[in-house]
Amino acid sequence: MALSFALVIDPAASDDLRTDFSDSFRVIDTAAPALSVGELSTQRGDGIFESIGVVDRHPQELIAHLDRLAHSAQLCALPVPNREQWRQAVFAAAEHCPARGEGVIKLILSRGIEHGPTPTAWVTAGAAPDNTRVREQGIRVVTLDRGYSIDTPARAPWLLLGAKTLSYAVNMAAIREAKQRGADDAIFVSSDGFVLEAPTATLVLKEDGRYVTPAPNGGILHGTTQLGLFEHLGSLGDETAYETIRAERLATAEAAWLLSSVRLAVPIVAIDDVELPVDHELTASFNRFLLSPRA
Incomplete structure (x- = not known):
């Protein structure tokens, strides 16, 4: 993502009883130094984030993203972000995304400087990469052992495991491993054989005419794009479900997709070298919906 805009948020201002938070933002130069060397986001990955897809300067599924940011903050014992302050920051950043086309806004909340008075928070905006090819042609994926059982998050x-933290080294390593195996992406599987999620996306399967995604437990992030798609499918009369899915079911799916805020719906053409059917027309209809303005 080529950054075109960034602003720093003063989280302490969120305690104020106000409706206009514009004076709690400070625009910064995207090419200039902005963080202290003591910043814990860079030293330890101690923070959380969200990536919001933007279409024609409209932030997509903003409510779901702000809900997930608050959930991550609670899990990480960070101050819960003021929803209205961050909403205003998102709309300020959206004005610097492409007027026509797709953009990305990132929200970052860090623990800040060790022993500092407040956390550090900032928002960035820029144009999104062109994902047309993968949306149309699909991707090959491999399954990778996530290294814990399905009940580990509840026990530890x-x-x-259910927070969207800045510590993404494992996620990026999984994608590199997938590429070394001749694939484009990965699907994590628990050590006891249950399907989890992709490193940066949510899995959706079509089985017997119904749409299924792994239940958002077991350390799975609840996908904002998947939530929007399931609401849309429900409005069309299609059946959707959250289930605990054994890995063996992947090879027998009628179709499968990875869903994320920036790539949107990407069809899976093969899992562990087992070819899967691809419904190009259905995938195109998903992406037409996902590219429409959504709250």
Whole structure:
């Protein structure tokens, strides 16, 4: 993402009883130094983030993203972001995304400087990469062992497995491993054989005419794009479900997709070298919906 805009948020201002938070933002030069060397986001990955897709300067699924940011903050014992302050920051940033086309806004909340008075928070905006090819042609994926069982998050909440943290080294390593195996992306599987999620996306399967996604437990992030798509499918009369999915079901799906805020709906053409059917017309209809303005 080529950054075109960035602003720093003063989280302390969120305690004020006000409706206009514009004076709690400070625009910064995207090419200039902005963080202290003591910043814990860079030293330890100690913080959380959200990536919001933007279409024609409209932030997509903003409510769901702000809900997930607040959930991550609670899991990480960070101050819960003031929803209205961050909403105003998002709309300020959206004005610097492409007027026509797709953009990306990132929200970052860090623990800040060790022993500092407040966390550090900032928002960036820029044009999104062109994902036309993968939306149309699809991707090959491999399954990778996530290294924990399906019940680990409930037994060890300090692992923060349900939070969208800045510590994405494992996620990026998984994508590199997938590419070394001749694939484009990965699907994490628990050590006891249950499907989880992709490193940066949510999995959706079509089985017997219904749409299924792994239940958002077991350390799975609840996908904002998947939520929007399921609401849309429900309005069309299609059946959707959250289920605990055994890995063996992947090879028998009628179709499968990875959903994320920036790539949107990307069809999976093969899992572990097992070819899957691809419904190009259905995928195109998903992406037409996902590219429409959505709250």
